[in-house]
Amino acid sequence: QAQLQESGPGLVKPSETLSLTCSVSGGSVSSGFYYWSWIRQPPGKGLEWIGYVYYSGSTNYNSSLKSRVTILVDRSKNQFSLKLTSVTAADTAVYYCARLSGGSGWYYFDYWGQGTLVTVSS
Amino acid sequence: SYELTQPPSVSVSPGQTATIACSGDNLGDKLVAWYQQRPGQSPVVLVYQDTKRPSGISDRFSGWNSDNTATLTIDGAQSMDEAEYYCQAWDGTTGVFGGGTKLTVL
Numbered sequence: 562q563a564q565l566q567e568s569g570p571g572l573v574k575p576s577e578t579l580s581l582t583c584s585v586s587g588g589s590v591s592s593g594f595y596y597w598s599w600i601r602q603p604p605g606k607g608l609e610w611i612g613y614v615y616y617s618g619s620t621n622y623n624s625s626l627k628s629r630v631t632i633l634v635d636r637s638k639n640q641f642s643l644k645l646t647s648v649t650a651a652d653t654a655v656y657y658c659a660r661l662s663g664g665s666g667w668y669y670f671d672y673w674g675q676g677t678l679v680t681v682s683s
Numbered sequence: 684s685y686e687l688t689q690p691p692s693v694s695v696s697p698g699q700t701a702t703i704a705c706s707g708d709n710l711g712d713k714l715v716a717w718y719q720q721r722p723g724q725s726p727v728v729l730v731y732q733d734t735k736r737p738s739g740i741s742d743r744f745s746g747w748n749s750d751n752t753a754t755l756t757i758d759g760a761q762s763m764d765e766a767e768y769y770c771q772a773w774d775g776t777t778g779v780f781g782g783g784t785k786l787t788v789l
Contacts, residue, residue, distance in 0.1 A: 598778075608718075608726065608769055610778030621776045624684070657725060666773055667714035669731035676725055 563588035565658050565674035573652075573681050579645040583658030583674060590634050590641055591616045596661035596668065597641045599632060601654040602676070609654075613661055614641050648681045655679075685774035687781035694787045701757040703784045705770030708751060713772040715753040717746055720767045720783075729768075730755060760788050 569581035583597070590597055598613035612622035614632040622630045631644040645652060655678050659670040687707045695701035705715065715733050718726035728737055730746035733753065743758045753772075757764055765788050770781040 600778075607783040608771075608780040610771075610780060613778075623777065663731065667716075667732045668773065669716040669728055669771070670718070670726070671728055671731075671737065673725040673727075 563660055563672040565660065565672055567656060567658050567674045567677040569677060569679070571678060571680060573648055573679060574683050575649055575681055576647055579643070579648050579652060579656075579679055579681075581643045581656055581658075581677065581679070583641050583643075585639050585641070585660075588660070588672075589636075590639050591636045594662070597632075597634060598659045598661050598670065599643045600657045600659055600670070600673075601652075602657070603651075603654045611643065611645075611656075650681050653679065653681045685772075685777070685779050687770055687772060687779055689768075689770060689781040689784045691782070692785045692787065694789060695757070695760040697761065697788055698759055701760045701764070701786055701788075703755045703757075703768050703770075703786065705753040705755070705781045706751055707772065707779075710753055710772065711748055711750045713748075713774070715746065715748050716771045717744075717753075717755045718769045718771065719764075720769065722766075726769065757786070760786075762788050764788055 564586045566584045596613040599611040614634045629646045634641045655676040657676045658674045660672040661668045662671040717730040720726040729744045733748040
């Protein structure tokens with residue numbers, strides 16, 4: 562069974578770039594059966610889908626974040642990553658990586674990392 | 684952009700049935716998943732493709748989706764079911780979550 566683990570700085574300054582990595586074990590990011598996704602949750606609030614990457618490198622992003630987001634896959638390290646530029650306090654959240662399983666129109670997040678809190682503050 | 688609307692809170696007595704609704708325009712034409720998130724934990728999928736349960740999920744949890752509303756039903760509510768519940772669907776290639784419903788068992 563897949564295990565996902567987020568890593569990266571817990572504190573980022575305003576206007577800088579948030580960078581996180583998700584390490585995958587018990588499965589391969591090179592599998593064509595899954596997409597690999599990032600989701601965030603501001604403190605005390607709900608879940609927000611950020612985007613996903615396929616093993617080929619193709620991506621899809623939430624339109625509200627698209628201009629600032631990049632998700633990449635590193636098949637050699639069995640990892641995928643998130644970069645969010647020009648962050649503000651509104652980007653403070655717990656960031657989760659998750660695996661997407663299923664099929665067209667019915668993908669669902671079946672495995673999640675434990676989440677990592679990123680605070681944007683000077 | 685597409686929106687999914689959930690009631691902020693639902694209360695249920697122990698042993699009774701809880702129903703959590705999720706509404707959206709023509710939601711019945713989409714396929715809905717439901718997630719449970721206990722405090723301080725990551726979400727766990729309870730239902731996908733409207734009605735299917737992943738292996739290991741109790742059959743006390745069931746889902747339905749029709750017209751503009753999807754529902755998650757929890758039979759025989761227990762204290763361990765106290766959590767936040769989120770519905771989720773795809774609007775084309777965009778993932779959308781509902782705002783979440785806090786279930787209280789008292």
